[in-house]
Structure formats: structure tokens, C-alpha cells
Amino acid sequence: MRLGIDLGTTRTTVASVDRGNYPVVSFLDSAGDSHEFFPSVVALVGDRFCYGFEALTAAGQGAPLLRSFKRALGAGDVNADSTVLIGDREVPLLDVLTGFLVATREALASASSISDTYEPSTAEATVVAVPAHAHGAQRFLTLEAFRRAGFAVTAMINEPSAAGFEYTHRQGRTLNSKRTRVIVYDLGGGTFDASLVNVDGVDHEIIGSLGLNMLGGDDFDAVLADCALDEAGLDLDDLDLPTYVRLLDDCRDAKEHLSPQSRRIPVEVDARPVTVQVDNYYTRATPLVEASIAAMAPLVEDLEGDAALAADIAGIYLVGGASGLPLVPRLLKDRFGRRVHRSPYPAASTAIGLAIAADAEAGYSLADRLSRWFGVFREGDAGSTVSFDPILGRDQPLPDHGELVITRRYRAAHNVGWYRFVEYTEVDPSGEPRGDIAPFAQIVFPFDAALQRDGIDVESVPVQRGQGPMIEERYAIDANGIVQVRITDLTTGYTRTHAMSRPLAEAA
Structure with missing residues (x-):
């Protein structure tokens, strides 16, 4: 089956x-x-x-x-x-x-x-x-x-x-x-x-x-409920939550029974029958x-x-x-x-x-394609500035199986790196994220090998400039559009990974 x-x-x-x-x-x-x-x-x-x-x-x-x-x-x-x-x-x-x-x-x-x-x-x-x-x-x-x-x-x-x-x-x-x-x-x-x-x-x-x-349809139900409240001469504050939920249920059912020939919509507000004119409802639902x-x-x-x-x-x-x-x-x-x-x-x-x-x-x-942008905010100038780096575009093709891997390598310029990864739906003319922005992960990575030990609170370490090791960022996108991030110190092999399937993990 x-x-x-x-x-x-x-x-x-x-x-x-x-x-x-x-x-x-x-x-x-x-x-x-x-x-x-x-x-x-x-x-x-x-x-x-x-x-x-x-x-x-x-x-x-x-x-x-x-x-x-x-x-x-x-x-x-x-x-x-x-x-x-x-x-x-x-x-x-x-x-x-x-x-x-x-x-x-x-x-x-x-x-x-x-x-x-x-x-x-x-x-x-x-x-x-x-x-x-x-x-x-x-x-x-x-x-x-x-x-x-x-x-x-x-x-x-x-x-x-x-x-x-x-x-x-x-x-x-x-x-x-x-x-x-x-x-x-x-x-x-x-x-x-x-x-x-x-x-x-x-x-x-x-x-x-x-x-x-x-x-979605829930929003159209809410508009019809507002129309019904107006017909009843009531405000939303006049109803308790269970009564309003019943009104939404009644509005959902009435909406689903509308036909192109419908002219009136009968609903009940707190057990009081009211009639909403379809034209009024459509006017308010048009936006x-x-x-x-x-x-x-x-x-x-x-x-x-x-x-x-x-x-x-x-x-x-x-x-x-x-x-x-x-x-x-x-x-x-x-x-x-x-x-x-x-x-x-x-x-x-x-x-x-x-x-x-x-x-x-x-x-x-x-x-298929990724459908959202993916990028990262990074610390700069010893933590005094923040820059944004787009990593993946929303037109990024998805693999039909396995993973698509993208890597970046560079020499670190600080003792600690702050990475704040986000997914977003729009970009402004400068390339900065806009629209629906969803936090993906925050990774604080110790570039200084002395900080790559258990028991050190890296987030409390002040960010300082200084030549660091070669770093690799690895981004793996699977066929479901889920991104995995891995950051590695290529000198020591120290790695931090963020994947949706498990919490932030680190390994020596």
C-alpha cells in the first residue's frame, strides 16, 4: 500500500x-x-x-x-x-x-x-x-x-x-x-x-x-466572525474564549456551504441568530x-x-x-x-x-528549489560591527536524493566567531534579509585552540582581533530542503554542527 x-x-x-x-x-x-x-x-x-x-x-x-x-x-x-x-x-x-x-x-x-x-x-x-x-x-x-x-x-x-x-x-x-x-x-x-x-x-x-x-481559511473565518459580531452589536471582548471558538466553528461551516448564488449567511453569536450579507462579507474578505x-x-x-x-x-x-x-x-x-x-x-x-x-x-x-534564502550574521572588527553574508538563494535547486554540499574556507580574524544563521523570504536592495525571518541557529565557535576545551564558556569570552586558523564552513542541503551546518577548525579538527535532527553538538 x-x-x-x-x-x-x-x-x-x-x-x-x-x-x-x-x-x-x-x-x-x-x-x-x-x-x-x-x-x-x-x-x-x-x-x-x-x-x-x-x-x-x-x-x-x-x-x-x-x-x-x-x-x-x-x-x-x-x-x-x-x-x-x-x-x-x-x-x-x-x-x-x-x-x-x-x-x-x-x-x-x-x-x-x-x-x-x-x-x-x-x-x-x-x-x-x-x-x-x-x-x-x-x-x-x-x-x-x-x-x-x-x-x-x-x-x-x-x-x-x-x-x-x-x-x-x-x-x-x-x-x-x-x-x-x-x-x-x-x-x-x-x-x-x-x-x-x-x-x-x-x-x-x-x-x-x-x-x-x-x-489561510482560518483568516476568512475570523473575518466572517467579525461581520457576525457587528450584526449582533457586540465586540470581541463581549465573548469568552469558548463562545468565540464556537462562533468560529459556525462561521467555518457557513463559509464552506457558500455557493456563487448565496446572498445571506446565517450564523449564531452566543446563541443569538444573525444574518450577514454575502456582499458585506466579501468586501471585508477581499483584502x-x-x-x-x-x-x-x-x-x-x-x-x-x-x-x-x-x-x-x-x-x-x-x-x-x-x-x-x-x-x-x-x-x-x-x-x-x-x-x-x-x-x-x-x-x-x-x-x-x-x-x-x-x-x-x-x-x-x-x-524543486529551496524557496527561502539562507544566510548568516557575523561579528566583525572585534565585535564592534555585524555583517550579513547570504549563503543560499531561494532558487537553489534541491538534490533529488542524498545531499548537496557547499563549502567555504577562510582564515579566521578573531579569537571567537559568532554565527547567527537565519532563513528569510525577502531581500532588500543591499542584500540584507527582510520579510519573514526565521532564526535557524546560533553557533559560537572558538577559533583560539586554547578555548576548544570542555568547561569553557565561550560566549563570555570577549571578541578580539588576531590571526586565527583556517576554517571550513560546510552546508549540506537534503532533498527535503533541510539545511545542516558544520564549522571546522582545519588545524585542530575541532567541529561544531547544527542539524535539525539533533541539538548543537561539538567534538574534539
């Missing part, structure tokens, strides 16, 4: 490989009803955590419920020790992710459309996804949670890259010798991604990816869609400047559950015309693409 699993902000979707077909797996809830997703929620019942449909049932009986925990992965400072709050209990984020995926695995084996054939211990391959603009910690924690949960993960692919596979599988007729590219517009529950994909048969190359880590269009602008602009969409782009492909809101295709079609296509399975497009990637017989290939 080979699977593609899209860990979603609100819903997790699974597709399987079945003789050249990629059906979406359905799950049974506690009432025996079938759903083509497993809810991405966790509840606290006494001292026990439960997940998915069981968590929704528990929440209906008053248990504390946490939704959208995947969004915590997008925080710039997230790490293996990050926590989330469920009720009044602080829990490690990695434990929540792992527990949820264990529950997903168990549901696949016992309460799904593939239960008769899925045996977790003998599953051949599982391909998983992350947002295209995910930083290293986000990628590592996602991969680590799947592995701890017992899935045999064979690849991790960027979400819009996987949806590009699904586009070619279903919409290949739109591609021809003149229009060889497609833009995947992926608006999920918690994130927005866009990727420009060049397609040659079953071979896919990612030209560029852009996105917003904190824009969110416009923010996504602005974010992907560098991918769609005609380089000649005489058209809204470059001539070699076959279309903009709308995927992700939040793209089902009628406002989204309406605004995109107003801007880009008839070359806007919506996936027939927008919430499952990524999972289907992941299943295609898991199917070796399909023959699909992918050449």
Missing part, C-alpha cells in the same frame, strides 16, 4: 495508489458516517488526549479542543521544544503532531475505506507534504512527527509541487508547446503557497515558489485574496509588461480547501481571465499529487 498524506491545518487528507488511479481515502466518524478527511484537531479528556472525530465528539461534551495546531509550525521561532496550549495544559507541539498522526494511522487501519487492505507495518511508501515556503524547523518537525508515528516516509514534497502533479494528471490537455507552465495557487486552512511549475510530459521543474505563512495575489505577483507577471499573465503560462490552478470560497476564483478570474482553473478536488489535490509521487510506475519526476 502506497499513500500520499496531506497534513492540513483543518483537515488531513489521504490518497492511495490503486493501479494508476489515486482515490481519496474516506474515514468513518463515531456515527459511522463517511468523510474524505480526518479532522486536524486534538481534545483533552481528563488526562488523555484524543484526536480527529473522537476529539470533535469530546468537544461537543465540553472537553477543551485545539484546532489548527499545524499553524504553530509556521512560527519563526518554532523548535523541538515549542509548546501549544490545550485547555489549561501546555503540551509539546511535536507530541501533539505525533499523537495526531498515530491516530490517523490507526484510523486508516480500522475505520477507513482502505482498512481491509492497509497494514501499517507492511506499508510500502508514504509521501508527505509541507508548505513550499516552510522553514527548516517546520520541515524537520513535520518529518519527525510522521516518522515517530510509524509511517514509512519515502519523500517530503512541497504542497503546491504535489498539486502540480495532480494538475498534469487531470488537466494535461491545457499544456502545449507554447504554454508549458502552470501556477499552482494553494490556499489552505492556514497557509498560502504559489509555485510556478514548468511541465514537460511527466517531468516537473519548480521555477519559483512564494507564499504567506499566516494566510485577504488581494494579499495572496500580491504575494504571487512575481510568478505571474508578463515580462514584456503587456498582459496580466505571461503568455507561456497555461493556467492558474486553484487548490486548497479555502480556494472553494466563491470569492477566490471570482477575483482571480477578474484579474487573469479564463486561464484560471479550479481543481475538481481542491481540498484533496495535494494528497492526490502525493500519491502520484508515491507511485513509481507513474514515472513523474520533480526538480
Whole structure:
């Protein structure tokens, strides 16, 4: 059994490989009803955590419920020790992710459309996804949670890259010798991604990816909740947290049932029915869609400047559950015309693409890119100045297997070196990082051999100028877009390494 699993902000979707077909797996809830997703929620019942449909049932009986925990992965400072709050209990984020995926695995084996054939211990391959603009910690924690949960993960692919596979599988007729590219517009529950994909048969190359880590369907729910509060004559401060969470749930459900013909949206605010006019909601939600269009602008602009969409782009492909809101295709079609296509399975497009990637017989290939810049702030002039050095560009191709290694060698000019590594989404004209900046690691390296001993607090040593040893910086990028840093004194062999798979380590 080979699977593609899209860990979603609100819903997790699974597709399987079945003789050249990629059906979406359905799950049974506690009432025996079938759903083509497993809810991405966790509840606290006494001292026990439960997940998915069981968590929704528990929440209906008053248990504390946490939704959208995947969004915590997008925080710039997230790490293996990050926590989330469920009720009044602080829990490690990695434990929540792992527990949820264990529950997903168990549901696949016992309460799904593939239960008769899925045996977790003998599953051949599982391909998983992350947002295209995910930083290293986000990628590592996602991969680590799947592995701890017992899935045999064979690849991790960027979400819009996987949806590009699904586009070619279903919409290949739109591609021809003149229009060889497609833009995947992926608006999920918690994130927005866009990727420009060049397609040659079953071979896919990612030209560029852009996105917003904190824009998704949850934000559209919040806008609708604000509209409902206005209709009720209330402010957010008038509601306690559980009541506001119920309002968000009601708004999410109402939003998902909107059609192009809808004119009014009935919701309840603290058990009081109110009606929101669709036009009012769309007016207030339009800036969110416009923010996504602005974010992907560098991918769609005609380089000649005489058209809204470059001539070699076959279309903009709308995927992700939040793209089902009628406002989204309406605004995109107003801007880009008839070359806007919506996936027939927008919430499952990524999972289907992941299943295609898991199917070796399909023959699909992918050449992806890093999608974020990576660089380092360094001390200079005996610590009196700080300079920035870009190391990797966001267009850096990823290896299809193994590692891509980049090395730098130089003679140290201080007794101690401070390295503050960051990942970032934008650069200013001088090359300095801007936009979404995520700390990657801080390494304080003793260039002076006398400081390369156990028990010395190198961080407390004043930085002084002076000729030091030859130093090598080694950067290894794997196929998942995760970077490992190693700094070595080539004279003594002393090394410090930072890898997402383990804490900072040093060796003599």
C-alpha cells in the first residue's frame, strides 16, 4: 500500500495508489458516517488526549479542543521544544503532531475505506507534504512527527509541487508547446503557497515558489466572525474564549456551504441568530485574496509588461480547501481571465499529487528549489560591527536524493566567531534579509585552540582581533530542503554542527 498524506491545518487528507488511479481515502466518524478527511484537531479528556472525530465528539461534551495546531509550525521561532496550549495544559507541539498522526494511522487501519487492505507495518511508501515556503524547523518537525508515528516516509514534497502533479494528471490537455507552465495557487486552512511549475510530459521543474505563512481559511473565518459580531452589536471582548471558538466553528461551516448564488449567511453569536450579507462579507474578505495575489505577483507577471499573465503560462490552478470560497476564483478570474482553473478536488489535490509521487510506475519526476534564502550574521572588527553574508538563494535547486554540499574556507580574524544563521523570504536592495525571518541557529565557535576545551564558556569570552586558523564552513542541503551546518577548525579538527535532527553538538 502506497499513500500520499496531506497534513492540513483543518483537515488531513489521504490518497492511495490503486493501479494508476489515486482515490481519496474516506474515514468513518463515531456515527459511522463517511468523510474524505480526518479532522486536524486534538481534545483533552481528563488526562488523555484524543484526536480527529473522537476529539470533535469530546468537544461537543465540553472537553477543551485545539484546532489548527499545524499553524504553530509556521512560527519563526518554532523548535523541538515549542509548546501549544490545550485547555489549561501546555503540551509539546511535536507530541501533539505525533499523537495526531498515530491516530490517523490507526484510523486508516480500522475505520477507513482502505482498512481491509492497509497494514501499517507492511506499508510500502508514504509521501508527505509541507508548505513550499516552510522553514527548516517546520520541515524537520513535520518529518519527525510522521516518522515517530510509524509511517514509512519515502519523500517530503512541497504542497503546491504535489498539486502540480495532480494538475498534469487531470488537466494535461491545457499544456502545449507554447504554454508549458502552470501556477499552482494553494490556499489552505492556514497557509498560502504559489509555485510556478514548468511541465514537460511527466517531468516537473519548480521555477519559483512564494507564499504567506499566516494566510489561510482560518483568516476568512475570523473575518466572517467579525461581520457576525457587528450584526449582533457586540465586540470581541463581549465573548469568552469558548463562545468565540464556537462562533468560529459556525462561521467555518457557513463559509464552506457558500455557493456563487448565496446572498445571506446565517450564523449564531452566543446563541443569538444573525444574518450577514454575502456582499458585506466579501468586501471585508477581499483584502485577504488581494494579499495572496500580491504575494504571487512575481510568478505571474508578463515580462514584456503587456498582459496580466505571461503568455507561456497555461493556467492558474486553484487548490486548497479555502480556494472553494466563491470569492477566490471570482477575483482571480477578474484579474487573469479564463486561464484560471479550479481543481475538481481542491481540498484533496495535494494528497492526490502525493500519491502520484508515491507511485513509481507513474514515472513523474520533480526538480524543486529551496524557496527561502539562507544566510548568516557575523561579528566583525572585534565585535564592534555585524555583517550579513547570504549563503543560499531561494532558487537553489534541491538534490533529488542524498545531499548537496557547499563549502567555504577562510582564515579566521578573531579569537571567537559568532554565527547567527537565519532563513528569510525577502531581500532588500543591499542584500540584507527582510520579510519573514526565521532564526535557524546560533553557533559560537572558538577559533583560539586554547578555548576548544570542555568547561569553557565561550560566549563570555570577549571578541578580539588576531590571526586565527583556517576554517571550513560546510552546508549540506537534503532533498527535503533541510539545511545542516558544520564549522571546522582545519588545524585542530575541532567541529561544531547544527542539524535539525539533533541539538548543537561539538567534538574534539
